[in-house]
Amino acid sequence: MSTPLPGVATDEDGLRNGIHIFTAVLLMVAVASSFQMALIDAAINLILIAAFAAVYFLGSIPVDSWPDGKKQAWIVLLTALWIGEMVVSPVGIYLVFTLFFVYLQVLDELRGVISVVFAASVAVIMQIPNGLTFGGIMGPAVSAVISLAVYYAYRSIQRISSEREQLINQLMDTRAQLAQSEHDQGVIAERQRLAHEIHDTVAQGLSSIQLLLHAAEREVRDTNNAHARDNALERIDQARRAASENLAEARAMIAALTPDSLSRHSLKAALERMADSFGQAGELSIEVDIDGEVRELPMPVEAALLRIAQGAVGNVVKHAEASRCRITVTYEEDEVRLDVVDNGRGFDLQSVRTRRAEMGHVGVEAMRRRAEERGGQLTMESQPGGPTAVSAVLPTPVEGFD
Missing domain, CATH: 1.20.1480 (hypothetical protein mp506/mpn330, domain 1)
Structure with missing residues (x-):
């Protein structure tokens, strides 16, 4: 059988x-x-x-x-x-x-x-x-034909039923695979987002603390200079405050993934606090300018602007060897633009474009992704020996906040 x-x-x-x-x-x-x-x-x-x-x-x-x-x-x-x-x-x-x-x-x-x-x-x-008789012949013959027809019709139904069940199983498997794929993509995206959050908050803050402590260490070594000791104490105090602010940022990121500075201050104030912290850590002058009619923006847009500014200024402090930096926020009718310009040594843009975003090299890619996530774009202008300009343009909703 x-x-x-x-x-x-x-x-x-x-x-x-x-x-x-x-x-x-x-x-x-x-x-x-x-x-x-x-x-x-x-x-x-x-x-x-x-x-x-x-x-x-x-x-x-x-x-x-x-x-x-x-x-x-x-x-x-x-x-x-x-x-x-x-x-x-x-x-x-x-x-x-x-x-x-x-x-x-x-x-x-x-x-x-x-x-x-x-x-x-x-x-x-x-x-x-x-x-x-004729009926005696036709009876068994017709019965045989009917039996064959019924049996093969039944087998056809069986085959169709089996194929349909296999198709349903394949569709269920495909749906499960798609769901798993979407879950995996979501996990990857969430990991990237958290990597960017950590890079722009904890990593940048720790970098500032590191710079402050290095400066304090250099000044403490000159024990015969009272002014150097006072400067060292000031650096240590700055490092303490930077650590406190970054702890608050980390707690806010874990609790609501909203910048703690924005939850208590305006965008301009948050940028000024960030500029003051980075300026003291990197020993450079950082100015914050606002152009256009200031208006309240959706929290995700302000958060993206602050994080992009943190990433750009953090790169200035760590790599540019600049003495001055300017942060400009320009409010326009349907978009907002952030410009970060420094007078540092510049770099080769092509090398940045071809470099993979590996551990320790996620800054530029993080800024670009933040702009794209809000429907905007990020551009960079620089050359070896010259100044560097980072510009991010984000659209803003005309009615209501998203």
Whole structure:
């Protein structure tokens, strides 16, 4: 018997149960025919019917696990009992319906069809002694054709059902893979965002503290200079305040991912505080200018401007060797522009574009991503030996805040 297709075991059992019920009805009709026979013939008829019923019902349960030889022996025994029943009672011919389905289910396709043709031919031949009629020929022939049609229609339904189930499983797997992919992309994006947050807050703050402590260390070494000691104490105090501010930034980032300075001050004030901290750490003059009509911006836009300014000024302090830096915020009708310009040594823009954003080199990429996340863009102008200008333009909503 062919192996049941995946997902259709219930349908297979339904077909078998239907055949079992149909066979039981035919057997009861055959038993009823015994009332019209002589005693001996009736006894033989009942014995054959009981034997056929026992062989059929007891064998139909474990037949799937039997080897081919045992299956064929079971079919031969059922066929022999059926022929014997036809010899005793003409009603036994109707059991050919059961044999048709048994052949098709237990044997392979070719042998099953051959066995159906054989059983139909035997049913016709057994009628010859009593006189063969047109109905006697057409009955088994039409029954065989109907049985084949029903069986193959059922198998087609099974195949379609199996293919549909496989398709549904594939769609479910694809949906699960897409969901996992979206989750992974979300995790990656969140990691990048947190990396940028940490770079622009904790990393920049720690860098400022490091610069302040290095300066204090140099001045403390000159123990004979009271002014140097006073400067060292001032540097240490600045480092303490920078550490306090960065601790507040870190706590705010963890709690709400909103810059702590913006939650308590305006954008201009937050920029001035940041400029003062970086200016003292890098020993340079940083000015903050505002152009245009100042207006309240959505918190995400102000946060992006502050973080971009922190990144740009942090690079000035660490790399530019500049003495002056200017931060300008320009308010226009439908956008806001941030410019950070320094008089440092400059750099080769092409080397920055081709350098990968690896650990310790995420500053420029972080600023660019922040601008793009708000629908804006970031541009840089610089050359070795010359000044550097960083410009970020972000759109601002005309009505309401996003």
